[in-house]
Amino acid sequence: MCPAADGMTGVIPQADPARRLGRFRSEIDQALKRVLDSGRLLLGPETAAFEQEFAAYLGGGEVVAVASGASALTIALTALGIGSGDEVVVPALTAVPTAGAIHRAGALPIFADVDPLTRNLDSAALGAAIGPRTRAIVPVHLHGMPADMPAILAVARRHGLAVIEDCAQAHGTSLGGRMLGTFGHAAAFSFYPSKNLGAAGDAGAIFTADAVLAARARRLRAHGLDDHGIAAETGETGRIDEMQAAILRVLLPHLDAANADRRRIAGEYSAALAGSGIELPPEFPTANYHQFAVALDRRDEVRARMAQAGILTGIHYPRALHQHPAFKSAASLPVAERLAARLLSLPIQPEVAEARAAQIAAVLLRSLRS
Ligand SMILES: Cc1ncc(COP(=O)(O)O)c(C=O)c1O
Structure with a gap:
C-alpha cells in the first residue's frame, strides 16, 4: 500500500504507481473511453495492438x-510441455x-543459490541443482x-x-545489445x-520467437479453447482485459525515458553512498533499476529509523524462497538467505525519487550511524 502523495504528508513513499498513471491521465482517460465505447472488454483490438507494439519493442x-x-x-x-514429475531450477x-x-504448472521448483554481487542465479549453483528430472530453468x-x-x-x-x-x-x-526476454525459449x-x-x-x-508455442499459449490463456470453441487441453482464466492493454499502450512509448531516469537516480545513489561500506547493486549501464536495493547489517532497525524520518523503503524479499513454508524445502542456500536478511530497497521510481537521491542517501547514512 502506498501512503498518500508525499506532497500532502511530507512522506516519501517507496513507490507510488498511481502518480505515474496520473502523469498520463488525459491520454489514459481517452484510452479507457475508447474501450468502453467499443463494448469489447477482453482480448480485443487493444490487446492485439499492444501485443504487436510490445513485440516490436522487444525486437520481433x-x-x-x-x-x-x-x-x-x-x-x-505448460506450453513448453513442462508439468507433473518435472523439476524446474529457479534462483532462491x-x-x-x-x-x-x-x-x-504441476512441476517442482528446485532452488539454487545466487551470486552475492548480481543477486541473480549463480551458474555453478545452477549446474549443481540439475538432476535427471530437470526440464527447465527460470532465471x-x-x-x-x-x-x-x-x-x-x-x-x-x-x-x-x-x-x-x-x-x-x-x-x-x-x-549485449539484446533485450532481456529474447534469450530463452520464452519469457x-x-x-x-x-x-x-x-x-x-x-x-x-x-514473449516467444516460436509461433507454435505462442499459438498454444493463446489457447491456454482462454481455458484451452481454439477459435472454434474446442479444447484439446484445459487452460486457465488468463486473459488480459482491454482496459489494461489500452493503458499499457499509453505507457510503453515512455518506458525508455523512465528507465533512463531510474539509471540516473541509481548513479546518484551510488555516488552518494560510495565508500560508506554499504553493499550497493552493481553499476550496469543498461539495467532498468526496477529496485535499487542496498545490503546492510541491522536492516530492520535502519528501515524503522528512515521511516521515522519520512522515507519509506521496501524489502524484496524478506525470505529466500526455500525459507517459505509453502515450498517445504530443507535446502540451505547461504547467499540468498544472507541477502534476504539484509536487502533494503530505496525509493527509485522517478515520480517519487527524482531530485531526492542525495536527501534519501543522507537519511540512510544518518540512520545507519545512529
Ligand atoms: C520476479 C517476479 N516474478 C513474477 C511475478 C509475478 O507477477 P504478477 O504479480 O503480475 O503475477 C513478480 C511480480 O510480483 C515478480 O516480481
Whole structure:
C-alpha cells in the first residue's frame, strides 16, 4: 500500500504507481473511453495492438498478453510441455510467484543459490541443482539486473533444458545489445502497477520467437479453447482485459525515458553512498533499476529509523524462497538467505525519487550511524 502523495504528508513513499498513471491521465482517460465505447472488454483490438507494439519493442517475435506475470509463467511452462514429475531450477532469491507458477504448472521448483554481487542465479549453483528430472530453468533478472544469460544458456544447452526468463522486473533492460526476454525459449513479463511498465491492475505477457508455442499459449490463456470453441487441453482464466492493454499502450512509448531516469537516480545513489561500506547493486549501464536495493547489517532497525524520518523503503524479499513454508524445502542456500536478511530497497521510481537521491542517501547514512 502506498501512503498518500508525499506532497500532502511530507512522506516519501517507496513507490507510488498511481502518480505515474496520473502523469498520463488525459491520454489514459481517452484510452479507457475508447474501450468502453467499443463494448469489447477482453482480448480485443487493444490487446492485439499492444501485443504487436510490445513485440516490436522487444525486437520481433510474438507477444501473448495475459492476466498477470504469474499466469505468463505458468502458461509458458505448460506450453513448453513442462508439468507433473518435472523439476524446474529457479534462483532462491526472487518473488514467491516465480516458484508458485512452477507449482501451478504441476512441476517442482528446485532452488539454487545466487551470486552475492548480481543477486541473480549463480551458474555453478545452477549446474549443481540439475538432476535427471530437470526440464527447465527460470532465471530471474532480479531488480532489473540481467542474469548471466550466456552462462545459463550454455548450461541449458549442455543438459537439453528449456529456459523461461522471468522478466517481471526487467522491462527494457538489454544485455549485449539484446533485450532481456529474447534469450530463452520464452519469457514472462508482469505489468503489476509498480513495475517499470505497470498497468492500473493486474496484467502480464509471454514473449516467444516460436509461433507454435505462442499459438498454444493463446489457447491456454482462454481455458484451452481454439477459435472454434474446442479444447484439446484445459487452460486457465488468463486473459488480459482491454482496459489494461489500452493503458499499457499509453505507457510503453515512455518506458525508455523512465528507465533512463531510474539509471540516473541509481548513479546518484551510488555516488552518494560510495565508500560508506554499504553493499550497493552493481553499476550496469543498461539495467532498468526496477529496485535499487542496498545490503546492510541491522536492516530492520535502519528501515524503522528512515521511516521515522519520512522515507519509506521496501524489502524484496524478506525470505529466500526455500525459507517459505509453502515450498517445504530443507535446502540451505547461504547467499540468498544472507541477502534476504539484509536487502533494503530505496525509493527509485522517478515520480517519487527524482531530485531526492542525495536527501534519501543522507537519511540512510544518518540512520545507519545512529
Ligand atoms: C520476479 C517476479 N516474478 C513474477 C511475478 C509475478 O507477477 P504478477 O504479480 O503480475 O503475477 C513478480 C511480480 O510480483 C515478480 O516480481
